[in-house]
Amino acid sequence: MTSNNTHKDWWKQAVVYQIYPRSFKDSDGDGLGDIAGITSRMGYLRDLGVDAIWLSPFYPSELADGGYDVIDYRDVDPRLGTMDDFDAMVAAAHSQGLKVVVDIVPNHTSDRHPWFQEALGAAPGSAQRERYIFREGRGCDGEIPPNDWLSMFGGSAWQRVDDGQWYLHLFARQQPDLNWKNPDVHEDFIRTLRFWSDHGTDGFRVDVAHGLAKDLSSRSLEELGRWPSQAQPTADGDHPLWDRPEVHDIYREWRRVFDEYDPPRFAIAEAWVAPEHQHLYASEKELGQVFNFEFAKANWCPQELRTAIVKGLDCAREAGSTTTWVMSNHDVPRHASRYALPQVRTRGYHQIANDWLLRNGESYIEDRDRGTRRARAAIMLEAGLPGSVYVYQGEELGLFEVADLPWDRLEDPQSRNSRGPFCVKGRDGCRVPLPWRADDEPRPAAWNPKFGEGASFGFSPQERAGSPACEPHLPQPLWFRHFAVDREDNDPTSMLQLYRKALSLRQTLLTATRDTGLTLLTTESFDDRSTIAYSRMTTRKDRRFVSITNFGSEPVPLPHGTVVLASADPLGDSIPQDTTVWMLTDV
Ligand code: NOJ
Secondary structure: OOOOOOOOOHHHHOEEEEEOHHHOOOOOOOOOOOHHHHHHOHHHHHHHOOOEEEEOOOOOEOOOOOOOOEOOOOOOOOOOOOHHHHHHHHHHHHHOOOEEEEEEOOOEOOOOOHHHHHHHHOOOOOOOHHHEOEEOOEOOOOOEOOOOOEOOOOOEOEEEOOOOOEEEOOOOOOOOEEOOOOHHHHHHHHHHHHHHHHOOOOEEEEOOOOOOOOOOOOOOHHHHOOOOOOOOOOOOOOOOOOOOOOHHHHHHHHHHHHOOOOOOOEEEEOOOOOHHHHHHHHOOOOOEEEOOOHHHHOOOOHHHHHHHHHHHHHHHHHHOOOOEEEOOOOOOOOHHHHOOOOOOOOOOOHHHHHHHHHHOOOOOOOOHHHHHHHHHHHHHHHHOOOOEEEEEOOHHHOOOOOOOOOHHHOOOHHHHOOOOOOOOOOOHHHOOOOOOOOOOOOEEOOOOOOEEEOOOOOOOOOEEOOEEOOOOOOOOEHHHHHHOHHHHHOOOOOHHHHHHHHHHHHHHHHHHHOOOOOEEEOOOOOOOOOEEEEEEEOOOOOEEEEEEEEOOOOOEEOOOOEEEEEOOOOOOOEEOOOEEEEEEEEO
């Protein structure tokens, strides 16, 4: 396939494959995915048709939050490999025409980071403590936290240390927040950006990009009438924690570093901000692109998805950039499962409802055939759009959420802080190691026959230094065998084959034009209550690309033209429910 990667704006319409390194591929049999494992699967990624890989954190970490608690920003976790392995992985990616994006975590470090250890050993008011956010408590003995801010993972956002001061952690207590008013913090992150750029990295995903600037002089959140851990603030810009205007000074500084390189490095913000503010992060003077999570939050419902498309394109226009489309990632329940549930409309994110249904244990009712059918239609709806497409590892196999992981095997801090009637199992259900080989099937486990013990569907090699390999760090359910890469590779009707065809057509027909225009079609046959239809120009001057998704129970007549791909077969002269069709029509 012709690569989309040869010009400096490659990222504007890229397909980026997100790798959660500890669960992608284990090369040494310790049960943890690693960098050499990624290198060994570069051919798979090339054949899938992606333009880039994004690696979630692979840095030394205590794993209090899946690696988003970083001990050393400029090294590889020894359990995952070495810097030499990293360099070899980048070289392998580049030789296949793939770009490499790494995750930068600037809001907080690990509590094991040398800076935080120094801060704990230093006195209140010292320069070492100034790199973090330490405060005195309230009450006679300072025993009440400095304010009412809550951690995103539950409980107070403040943790007391031995000498009585408190430090701020918006996430786990092992993730102390950095003080971005301190020049040391700025300098160190600039060093980190240069370090990875010098090691061949092409871009950065910026974690919690909207959270770095905080206003600690602010009144309590209760007084301000805010939900304390409100992650997606409104657009007024005066929330004391999120999306403060000062945060943009940091990204303007980073842009100067990105522009030292040829081609300039790009970055994408993880910023859960009001859609009206997204474009600020994506401006060419700052990061370049911002995640648009509206697909991940939407139900399988044409109105919600159309709104997501319109808002995403509007935001991109305002930023002078392109938008991104995301259905799944390492933080949200897998979309094949979300679409397999009743599509309940909620006030906020339908995802919260689905989190509850999917992650509270075993009480959900999943219609997997429907989930698969919709996930097939969804990737085509998404991949035909202008902008970048983010694919989360395993979605190309059609994996479902592993909702019934045993409590005692969970790793995610969200589950640890959650008990009682609204308990959630957290995010591990979408982080289970990938199945690569169906015949490398584990035996049913004694502790729970739905899961496997021993082999790992090819995730780990069979042996580790002459002994059997360790169990995968999260257990794989036995139904994973149906989704193994080798099985899907040999099945022309599999999700994997659909992804390959869709990404290849996207590249040759659409992305190669570098045009980002799109016309939403509403006609009598494409009624907007039950369909989403759009058209785009193609590399063939006489032909237009048309994508039609039918959500409704009534079949939609096929317009004149040539069908180039359909998410469901067989197709007569109409498009059945939960199906997307791509066509070429006369201009
Ligand atoms: C966003 C990451 O995607 C998530 O996994 C992590 O827990 C938080 N940021 C904190 O770093």
